[in-house]
Amino acid sequence: MKQFTKLTPVAATLMLALSTTAVQADDKLSVGGFIDMSYLAVDTDGGASTHNSGVDQVEVNLGYDFGNKLTATVDVEYKNSNDGANVEQAFISYAVSDNLSIKAGRFLSYSGWETEEPTGLFQYSGTGYAQYFYGYYQQGVSALYSSDKFAVAVSVVNDLAGPQSTDSEHPGVETMVAFMPTENFTVKGFYSVDGDTKMLNTWAAYSKDSLTLAAEYNSSEDTAGAGSEADGYLLMANYGFANGLGLTLRYHDYSIDDATGNTFEDMSAITISPSYTVNSNLLMVFEYRMDSDDIGGMDSDSIAIEALVTF
Structure with missing residues (x-):
């Protein structure tokens, strides 16, 4: 599913060099990004232990x-599991008004509490259930209307989770409604349809001072194929201390049933993740995670250390 346009290493290096030169000459061009590296040890009951480290x-x-309310965005990424660099996102945006904007190209779905990128996570790992309940990178057109207390978005895409899909005969549709009754509280709901696939994602978050609380509920049909049904949820709390230390606690659970109602995947996990902000560019994240597999019986414990540099 995660396939993007490939750039050769030479092309990727040239693109980066040209963009850096352009930044020095034109303040209309902005450059940012991150470097993510980690060490991960997993101990599975009845199985072998694994140890992996490197640049993720x-x-x-x-x-x-461009001015005149038009902007363009291109994200280029390298992952250790891929061969070379990839174009992850590439889209243009037009601000129709202060509240309404339209974008077209390849972009990431709005759905899901947990982000695709490590820079948006409160801990090292994602739940692992995003493939059943969230949209992914998509190609199409999206409109967003937002105000201080309300937002709505509609995306019409070739595929809810197909960044390279070009078949638009039977498009997928993703809708979002969001409410922000106060500056500290947000509620969002997403409903997405693509053929027989239907996904519902809802989450609420409360954030004040150093405390963030979040809860998410998901359900879907046919995301695992063969008429399957799935549901899942998470609860998360994060607190940032004054000395740069932070702590995240998370519990998540999900299950998938086949067309006959038999459960073939039933997973849950408890995650404890301290973090330390070294400076404005470097974040160290530590994680201890306990996974339970109620169907396969392959419970596991994992320890991770992550260094995340942003620029």
Whole structure:
């Protein structure tokens, strides 16, 4: 599913060099990104232990403001599991008004509490259930209307989770409604349809001072194929201390049934994740995670250390 346009290493290096030169000459071009590296040890009951370390992901984000309310965004990434660099996102945006904007190209779905990128996570790992309940990178057109207390979005895409799909005969549709009754509280709901696939994602978050609380509920039909049904949820709390230390606690659970109602995947996990902000560019994340597999019986414990550099 995670296939993007490939760039050769030479082309990727040239693109980065040209963009850096352009930044020095034109303040309309912005460059950012991150370097993500980690050590991960997993101990599975009845199985072998694994130890992996290295650079997980490098990403460069390029943005250009043409003026006249038109902007362009291109994200280039390298992942250790891929061969070379990839174009992750590439889209243009037009601000119809202060509240309404339209974008077209390849972009990430709005859905899901947990982000696709490590820079948006409160801990090292994602739940692992995003493939059943969230949209992914998509190609199409999306409109967003937002105000201080309300937002709505509609995306019409070739595939809810197909970044390279070009078949638009039977498009997928993703809708979002969001409410922000106060500056500390947000509620969002997403309903997406693509053929027989239907996904519902809802989450609420409360954030004040150093405390963030979040809860998410999901359900879907046919995301695992063969008429399957799935549901899942998470509960999360994060607190940031004054000395740069942070702590995240998370519990998540999900299950998938086949067309006959038999459960073939039933997973849950408890995650404890301290973190330390070394400076404005370097974040260290530590994680201890306990996974339970109620169907396969392959319970596991994992320990991770992550260094995340943003620029």
